[in-house]
Amino acid sequence: MALTFSTPPVIAGIGVNRLTADDDLFRQLHSLYGNALVNQLAWRFDEPLDPELLARFHARLAQGFLARRVQPARVPFARPYWLPATESIPLGWDSVPVADEGILDWYFAQSRVDFDPESGRVWRLSAAPTTAGGTLVSLVTSHVASDGGAVLFAVGDALAQLDESPDVTTGSGRLVGTPPPNVLGANIIDAGRQLRAVARGIRAAIAARGVVEPDRNPRPALPELPLPTRWSPADLVVQLDLAEWNAAAARHCGTTNGLLIALGAGLFGRSGRVGDTAEIRVDIPHSMRTSDDPRANATTGLPISVTYRTGERVDLAAVRSAVKRAATAYRDPATTPALQHLQPLQMIAPRFVLRRAARTARAPECLCTNLGETASGVADFAGQRARAVLMRPVVCTNDTAMFRRVEVGVNLSFSTDGHTVVLAVTGADPDRFPSRTVLRESLTAEFESWGLTPRFW
Structure with a gap:
């Protein structure tokens, strides 16, 4: 996870929205590995959704x-910038229809998509009916x-405007970015700013060299399973149940977030x-x-050590102390x-x-x-409320050797509607979690140690 400490760009619609160091890092990883990692926001409805409603949501x-799409800068050292997309998937x-036992497979299958940041094909909305009469x-x-x-x-923003005509000037699309009036001049200025930022970053890195x-x-190289x-x-x-989750955390002198971290570390161990x-x-x-923040990626990462x-x-x-x-x-x-100062x-x-x-980098x-x-x-679609909402990173199908090389471990993603916790868990080490069955056995044991009662999808 790259960290961002630079000043956020000027609000798009009144200026140019340059890529941040985080955006640029993910762009380079995309060029090297393709869609190795994507984000997924997913809904599970108990009733059918009208395809016309989903078409309006897509629009x-x-x-x-x-x-948004990436517009490369032709001046050396100038940052690329964001412009409204020219197409969408x-x-x-x-x-x-998808049966209950096939729901996880259907969600995972949606990660098989080719994205193109320079055209704006960077998201995909899909849906399917279920055999129980609902919609995924x-x-x-x-x-x-x-x-x-x-x-x-x-x-x-899109759900709030379902009954309105799509308008890039009034919705969140106004923040994506506009081209500079003088492209060459603006890129030359940005190149100078970047060189000054590099100089400041090097000085700060030298000062923080002991951190x-x-x-x-x-x-460990072994075991290596025949996969x-x-x-x-x-x-x-x-x-x-969120109440059960919080009670378990309080019982052991912790917090909601601390219990999530403990579960992740326990599963990894x-x-x-x-x-x-x-x-x-x-x-x-x-x-x-922040409010009306135009950045594509505005996330930092806190690394801690857990025994x-x-x-x-x-x-x-x-x-909690860590x-x-x-x-x-x-x-x-x-x-x-x-x-982090060298971004x-x-x-x-x-x-x-x-x-x-990037080829020598390691995953968390x-x-x-x-x-x-x-x-x-984000659970309500024009009055129809989702039974559950899932948000998670999806580690996509790839070469088994690649997973071993980057040394990826476990990912956990927690969200709640105030009553129910939805926890997404991925075991991406092929030799420790070769199947869902193995992952479920370890996860069930970890839940039992905390007195938690899981309901698996």
Whole structure:
């Protein structure tokens, strides 16, 4: 997870909306790995949805905050900028009803999509009926053009305008960006600003050279299971009562967020990736999005170290203290790791350097995303309310060797409507979580240790 500390760009519609270092990083990863990771916002309705309603929803999204494309800058060192998209992927409608036991597979299948940031084909809306008479809806988005906060903002705006004509000038689409009146002059000015930002970043990195982040654990080479050359990570979706969740956290001197982190670290430890008393690095995304923020990605990340002890629950009080320390440290540039100050340099570095760095980069071993009480704000489609709302990163099907090389571990994503928790869990280590069955066994044991009662989809 890259961190953003630069000043947000000028509000689009009255200025140019340049890509941030985070946007640029995800763009480079997309060019190297394609759609290896996408975000998914999904709904599960108990009743049928009118296809015309979904068509209107699609039309509002096509004029909204997600409808953006990358415009490269032709001046060296100048940043690319966002412009309204010139096209979108059509609404997908599967006519074959999905049975209950096929729901997770249907949602995962929606991640098989080719995105193109330079045309604006960076999101896809699809739907299918269920055999029980309901409807499944999925919105898959490219991380180049939106983080979770951007998706929720765009969807909330589109749902609020379902009964209005699509208009890019009045909805969230007004924030996407406009071209500069003098393209060459504006790019020359931005190139100068970037070079100055690089100089400031290098000075700050030198000053912070003694600051370190929690270490990762090296991934053991063995066991290596006999798996196919292409593999799909094990994924599960679980519902729990929020009151039960909070009671378990309070019972062990912790918080709602702390319990999520403890579950993630406990699941990672149970996988066998680390031994007793290991320090697990947990990365915690944190939104930096403000009102009318035009940035595609406005998320920072807080890394903490969590102690795993075999056969014991993770210490929630220790997790709470670690999160507080990390949040305090990342508010001060002097205690921010040196690498984070070099993001302006990342944006102007030669492509071959970035590609080499990306090929040697490692994925988070444990990523825990708390989206809070976001589900209720996007659950209502013109009076029809979803039974459940799911938001998660989807680690897509890829080469088994790639998963081993980047050393990816477990991802957890938490959201609630104020009553029910929807927890999405992905085990992306092919040799520790080769199937959903294996992931479910470990996750069930971890829930039992906290006295939680899961309801698996």
